[in-house]
Amino acid sequence: MNIFDVLNHEKFEAYKENESASEYDNISLVLAVIDSIFSISAKYETTVKVVDRFAEYVGINKKSDDFTITEFMNKFNDFSPEQLANDVFNNRQRTSAVNGILKAEAVKSVIEVLYNNKIDTKKDLLNFQNQEKLELEIRKIKGQGSGITFHYLMMHAGDVNRFKADRHIYTFFELYLGYGKLDETTLKKVFNEEFLIVKNKYPHFTVRTLDNLIWNFIKERENHFTETEALNIVEFRFQENKKWYVFNKHTNKYFITNSAPKSVFESYEKYLSNFDKELLVQILETVEQLDHYIGEKLFEPTKNIIKKMLTK
Numbered sequence: 001m002n003i004f005d006v007l008n009h010e011k012f013e014a015y016k017e018n019e020s021a022s023e024y025d026n027i028s029l030v031l032a033v034i035d036s037i038f039s040i041s042a043k044y045e046t047t048v049k050v051v052d053r054f055a056e057y058v059g060i061n062k063k064s065d066d067f068t069i070t071e072f073m074n075k076f077n078d079f080s081p082e083q084l085a086n087d088v089f090n091n092r093q094r095t096s097a098v099n100g101i102l103k104a105e106a107v108k109s110v111i112e113v114l115y116n117n118k119i120d121t122k123k124d125l126l127n128f129q130n131q132e133k134l135e136l137e138i139r140k141i142k143g144q145g146s147g148i149t150f151h152y153l154m155m156h157a158g159d160v161n162r163f164k165a166d167r168h169i170y171t172f173f174e175l176y177l178g179y180g181k182l183d184e185t186t187l188k189k190v191f192n193e194e195f196l197i198v199k200n201k202y203p204h205f206t207v208r209t210l211d212n213l214i215w216n217f218i219k220e221r222e223n224h225f226t227e228t229e230a231l232n233i234v235e236f237r238f239q240e241n242k243k244w245y246v247f248n249k250h251t252n253k254y255f256i257t258n259s260a261p262k263s264v265f266e267s268y269e270k271y272l273s274n275f276d277k278e279l280l281v282q283i284l285e286t287v288e289q290l291d292h293y294i295g296e297k298l299f300e301p302t303k304n305i306i307k308k309m310l311t312k
Contacts, residue, residue, distance in 0.1 A: 003194045004201075006176045006282075007217060012202050015213050024156055028067040029122045030111065031055065032156035034089075036149045037107045040166070042093060044219075050091050057088050068120045072111050081105035095143025109141045110149070125157040146184070155208050163191060163211035168218040171250045175286050176218075180293065221252070237267035248286065255287050255302045269305050280306050 026032060031051055039047040055062040058075065076084065084104035085092045094100035117134060119125050128134060135150045144150070152164045163169060165187055173179045179190055191207075198205050238244050244260035245268075247253075256268050272280065284306045287299040 001178055002197050003177065004197070006172075007213065009201075011213065011217070012198065012205070015209070024158075026051070026062045026156070027065060027122075028060070028062065029069055029114070029120070029125060029157070030067050030072045031062055032122065032153055033110050033114070034107055036152040036156060037095075037103050037110065038089075038091065038093065039152070040095070040103075040148060046091070046093075050089050053090055054088060066121065069111055069114050070120050073115050076108065079108075081108065084108060101142050106141055106143055106149075110138055110144070110153075113137045113141070122157040125154070126159060155211075160206035160208040163207050164215075166215075168215045169211065171218055172214045175250050175289075176282060178285055178289065180289055236264075236271050238264040238271070240264070248290075251283065251286055253283055253286075255283075255290075255299050256305075257298055257302075258300055260301055265301060265305060268301070269309065272306065272309060277310060280310060284310075 026035070031054065034051050034054055035047055038050045051062065055067075058067055058071075060067050076088070079088070081102045081104050084107070085102045089104050089107075091103070093103045095103055095106050113134070114120075114125070117128065117137075119128055119134075131154070135147060138150045138153075139145050139147055146165075148165055151162045155162050155164060165184060169191070170182060170187065173187060173190055173194075174182055177190075177194070179186075182190065191210075195205075195207055195210055198210055238254070238256050238260055241259075243257070244264060245254050245256045248255055254268075254271065256264070260268070272283075275283070284303060287302050287306075291297050291299055291303075
């Protein structure tokens with residue numbers, strides 16, 4: 001299996017990054033920092049609202065006006081993280097649910113690193129000579145150890161040879177392409193391998209473009225579930241006992257377990273009937289991988305019911 005088995009050629013031929021990746025259109029590096037921090041482990045719609053609030057607070061048009069790192073320091077240097085969170089961003093999200101700092105504090109800390117390195121604009125960041133040193137400094141900020149924020153910030157600055165290793169990207173490669181559990185190094189390896197396959201067919205594609213196409217593909221799948229499928233799953237009998245099923249967060253789908261009695265199989269088949277055959281195949285592949293990894297056949301009813309439906 002390769003990437004074209006999941007994303008058909010029509011998606012690649014129709015795809016235009018400048019229409020789908022509007023977050024890169026923001027002129028200000030400050031807005032890029034805010035977007036990069038607040039988008040981690042959060043719905044992107046919430047992030048957009050935070051960026052918009054900040055732009056309104058400082059009185060700029062985010063698509064046409066710059067607001068430099070120096071301007072931020074001049075205006076907000078004396079603001080505490082609490083003030084920034086409450087009065088400017090109107091958002092008290094933390095970098096982690098356990099011992100995380102306010103994202104507002106993380107934003108200010110990243111901006112201070114940029115300021116101390118005399119980086120004022122996106123162009124300054126893209127052309128900065130010692131990016132490895134800069135990345136290490138940003139990774140030292142609490143909650144930024146993974147490096148995701150730095151890579152996303154560089155993508156905002158115009159670096160088209162990076163991708164953001166967030167939940168959507170891991171989901172696509174681990175489950176949709178069937179690579180199984182990946183760490184940061186292996187994800188980068190397989191991403192680049194699949195990118196070369198894409199690049200051979202579509203030379204205009206960049207790593208950043210592919211990242212955005214994959215991200216939107218997964219987001220659309222999740223939106224379909226939350227807006228459409230969720231309306232149809234609240235009364236199925238297999239949900240009467242929590243031992244009978246698990247909810248898989250990667251696919252946003254229910255899998256029934258060996259504990260489920262045969263009397264609820266019909267209700268589970270009814271639930272699965274909401275999905276097309278392509279998605280059923282993907283669900284089947286996922287549960288087979290899960291059974292393989294845990295070393296037991298926990299989801300046999302799920303597999304058997306899907307196989308029966310695929311033969312109809």
